[in-house]
Amino acid sequence: MAIPFIDLGQQRQRIGSAIESAVLKVINHGAYIMGPEVKTFEADMNVFAGSKHCLSCANGTDAIELILLGLGIGKGDAVFVPTFTFVATAEVVPMTGAEPVFVDIDARTYNIDVAKLDATIEAVKTEGRLKPAAIIAVDLFGQPADYPALSKIAQKHGLPLISDAAQGFGGTIDGRQSLEWCVATATSFYPAKPLGCYGDGGAVVTNDDALMDRMISYRVHGGATAADVAEHKFEHEAKYLNVRIGMNSRLDTIQAAVLVEKLRIFGEEIDMRQAVAARYAEKLAGKVVSVPFVKDGYVSTWAQYTIEHENRDGLQAHLRNAGIPTAVYYPIPLHRQPGYAAFNAGGCDLSVSEQKAASVISLPFSPYLDEATQDHIVAAIAAFNG
Ligand SMILES: Cc1ncc(COP(=O)(O)O)c(C=O)c1O
Structure with a gap:
């Protein structure tokens, strides 16, 4: 049987019938947009994240953009982002009129380098063209x-x-969780994410009441908040008073129904992910350039299990021939992407990201990865002598 890169089938076998009933319920009650499951899911997310507010939306990209819009970020602003991330982190910044400023990553965690971030903020201040406005950190x-x-x-x-x-x-x-230190946390429910739905979806969690009000407005066409209605003395439905230019980014009720079921077992799945990752680390030790490093006290959700090899492309071809799918996240750091080449404020040294782009490779991973399959993958890596 072919090895899937991310196996969603095992989870489906486990909770498939609960999901099917939940979806059928939505199909029958007919509230396909902003139905009751959306509110239930947002409430469940608040319990999980320990947050005051959850705003579900159409995908993870919009979730980040909604935060930026809600914070009032726009033209002339600098938003600091790691260059080694999925493009969506930076893409939303020019959508608001602001500019992404690229920062290098830490060589061990792949996350934004704190010292380089500080220096890059100072450099942007000295340059004087842009106003530092926000930092987006990524849990790579x-x-x-x-x-x-x-x-x-x-x-x-x-x-x-x-x-x-x-x-x-x-x-x-x-x-x-990250919200402890942040104004807002964005996530994606893309199917392959640790908490994924059966299509596109995303959410923001925050404890900030005013930010939440503005994000609610931006999520659906810039409709009026309670404060807008009072200020404009508007007497019709609030959604027909458009104070700001918004977007349409609702989470489908069917996806919310799927997520309610998946969130029930998410905590347990995060624990299962630790066991699979620990076993990979143990079996792979000494066979590749490096296995993932997790800081003391940190718990990763293992969206990817990423190793490094000096002949990464050779290893990938070897594994492909052995029927083992892999992925390279990410082959080009964002500052090297043609669409982003113009964004060069701050002048951060981005050499670590460039090295990583040449050596990282992610292996098949799921909380349900069985030992025999995992052993097969490890044996194939051990057999590579390129
Ligand atoms: C780091 C990061 N940010 C943002 C996104 C965007 O999420 P979505 O695909 O749901 O828009 C993704 C995933 O695709 C991601 O990996």
């Missing part, structure tokens, strides 16, 4: 960024710290 491959250190830098410069937890939602530092 599932490991939380160093939020305790990042929040000190954010406070020093008076900047909001945003968590792009599309890969790391549910990950913890000493038992605490």
Whole structure:
């Protein structure tokens, strides 16, 4: 049987019938847009994340953009992002009129380098063209960024710290999730994510009431908040008073129904992921350039299990021939992408990201990966002598 890169089938076998009943219920009650399951899911997310508010939306990309819009970020602003991440982290920044400023990553965790971030913020201030406005940290491959250190830098410069937890939602530092240190955390429910639905979906969690009000407005066409209605003395449905230019980014009720069921077992699945990752690390030790490094007290959600090899492309071809799928996240850091070449404020040394782009390779991973399959993958890697 072919080895899947991310196996969603085992989970489906486990909770498939509960999901089918939940979806059928939506099909029958007919509230396909903003139905009751959306509210239930948002409430469940608040319990899981320990947050005051959850705003579900159409995907993880919109989730980050909604935070930026809600914070009032726009033209002339600099938003600091790691260059070694999925493009969505940076893509939303020019959508608001602001500019992404690329920062290098830490060589061991793949997350934004705190010292280089501080220096790059100073450099942007000295350049004087852009106004530092926000930091977006990414939990790459599932490991939380160093939020305790990042929040000190954010406070020093008076900047909001945003968590792009599309890969790391549910990950913890000493038992605490990223929202502990951030104004808002965004995540994605893309099917292959640790908490994925059966299509596109995303969410923001926050404890900030005013930010939540503005994000609710931006999520559906910039409709009026209670404060807008009072200010404009508007007497019709609030959604027909458009105070700001928004978007349409609702989570489908069917996807919310799927997520309610999946969130029930998500905590347990994060624990199962630890066991699979620990077994990979044990079996792979000495066979590749490096296995993932997780900081003390950090719990990764293992969105990816990423190793490094000096002949990465050779290893990938060898594994492909052995019927083992792999992926390269990411072959080109964002500052090298043609669409992003113009964004060069701050002048950060981005050499670590460039080295990693040439050596990383992610292996098949799922909380349900069985030992025999895992042993087969490890044996194939051990047999590579390129
Ligand atoms: C780090 C990161 N940020 C943002 C996103 C965007 O999420 P989505 O695909 O749901 O828009 C993803 C995943 O695709 C991601 O990995």
